[in-house]
Amino acid sequence: MSAVRQSNSSSDILSGSIPATLKRMTVPMIFGMITLMSFNLVDTFFISLLGTKPLAAVSFTFPVTFTIISLAIGLGIGTSAVIAKALGSKNLEEAKFDAFISLLLAAGLVAILAVIGYLLTDPIFTLLGADSTTLPYIHDYMNVWFIGSVFLITPMIGNSVLRASGDTKTPSMIMGLGGLINAVLDPLLIFGYGPFPELGVKGAAVASVVAWAVCVVVIIYLLAVKKRLLSCSSGNQSVWGAVAKIMKIGLPAAGANMLTPIAMAVMTAIVATYGAEAVAAFGVGSRIESIACLVILALSMTLPPFVSQNYGAGNYDRVKEAYRTTLKFVMAWQFATYLLLILTAHWVSQAFGNEPEVIAIIKLFIYTLPLSYGLQGIIILTNSSFNALHKPMNALILSVVRLFVFYIPCAYIGSHLAGLTGLFIGAALGNLFTAISSYTWFSKTLARMQQRDLEVKVS
Known part of the structure; x- marks a missing residue:
């Protein structure tokens, strides 16, 4: 039955x-x-009730947690691109073995990063601008988060395997389940309601780890038993061959x-120069x-399997039509x-800010930077489409150009010219310049690839 559904999706x-x-x-x-x-916003809301310092502390954690998440996202991109291309080329057993290897690979690499982060918490966050008033809260949150990070990664990679096969409904249900568990546990563990201990910021991290652990059990069961998308049988390829395929796309994608x-x-x-x-x-x-x-992020997960399978075929x-649409x-x-x-x-701004200055800055953010989110969508979808075409270095270069040629320099210049307002406007202009460049580059790359394949067929 699962095989029939998978075949219909392809x-x-x-x-x-x-x-x-694409809509389906x-x-x-x-x-x-x-x-x-x-549920993540609910998480932020409950932490905000603890005060500005805990909220600022968790804000400091975003770059670090996202570094580890980015590795998983990159490996998920590599996994999805490799599996979708194999499915488009009708190589089902190869796709199953690639899925198995990707889960083991991601867990191992994330565990290494987590250990490094755990041991270097103080120097990392001090470098980011945290001080003695926020570091204790950061420790409370990150010590738990690092330990449980492997539980976060497995569902992310597993969902990439499902999406590569054309199944996007199941990953959405798993994401919703994890978010629901986290949202229910947050207030119980943060504030100590009922029989639960009052853990403060640490409670938010514990709630997340418990939610991730449940999702690990669900995704392994679905992949291995129900949908039969995992196999430890290597067939005609070696373990290192599968690792190389995934890493060829996954490492540049993770780097990006x-x-x-x-x-x-x-x-x-x-931003820290303007205060907590x-x-x-x-x-x-x-x-x-x-x-x-979130619509951009959803499309960045569903467009690549479409592009990869059609590229394989x-x-x-x-x-081209899917990209432009x-x-x-x-x-x-x-x-x-x-x-x-x-x-x-x-x-x-009133819901998430508990001080007048915080509320005013949230409003300023909303009035400026979101105007460029459509342009940011062009960049994100172009980046994911490059990976889907097995052009990971193009995606990496595009990310470097966006962030370090346009986004940060424009924001920095804007900050010097007009404070926080200039910073947000500068970042928006950075998105504009990158969007124009990325669309032009992808269109030319796709045209060259199509012309090259036509010449190969003719010859």
Whole structure:
């Protein structure tokens, strides 16, 4: 039964209506991410009730936690691209073995990073601008988070395997389950309701680790037993051959994703010069961005399997049409989202800020940076499409250009010219310049690839 559903999904990707197929794949992901991101905002809300210092402390953790998450995202991209291409080429057993290796590889690499982070907590966060008043809260949160990080990674890689096969409904349900468990446990463990201990900031981390652990059990059962998408039988390929395929795409993709928390760290350091209130507000703004861009994030997970399978089948025209269709949709959607944020800015800032200065900075963030989220969507989708075409170095270069040629320099210059307002406007301009460059580059690259394959077929 699972094999039939998988076959039908692949058939839709390779020959079905492009808008209808992308909609079928993306809508479940949107609902899953709405659930997960909403629960993350609940997480931020409960921490904000502890005061500005705990909220600022957790805001300092974002660049570090996202570094480890970025490694998993990169390996998930490599996993998805390799498996989807194998499925598009009708190599099912190869895809199953690649999935098995990717889970082991991700767990091992993340464990190494977590140990390094655990041992170097003080120097890392001091470098980011944390002081003696926020470091104790950071320790409370990160000591637990590092220990449980492997439980976060396994569901992320497992979901990449499912999406590569065309199944986006199941990953969304797993994401929703994890978010729900986290949201229920948050207030119980943070404030010590009922029989639960009052753990403060540490309680938020414990709630997350418990939620991740449950998702590990679910995803392993689904992949190994129900859907039979895992196999330890190598067939005609070696273990190192599978590792090499995944790492060839996964490492540059991970590197590209890790540039984001590095950029966030630089931005946080710049914002920290304006005080703890600014850092707290910037942390809230980052969570708001996650919600505002959830459609982009959903498409960045569903467009690559579509691109990879059609690339494996040689359907370049379908790749081009899918890419352009999603970009048009994202620009329109994100502008509507910006208008909604403007209308709700007062209530959003009041909900997450407990001091007048924090509230004012949250409003400033909403009025400026979200205007460029449609452009940011073009960059993100171009990046994921490059990886789907097995062009990971292009994606890495694009990330470097975006963050360190346009985004941070423009934000830094803006900060010097007009304070926090200039910083946010400068970042938005950085997104504009990168979006134009990324669209041009991808279009030319795809055209060259199609022309090259045509010449090979003719010869």
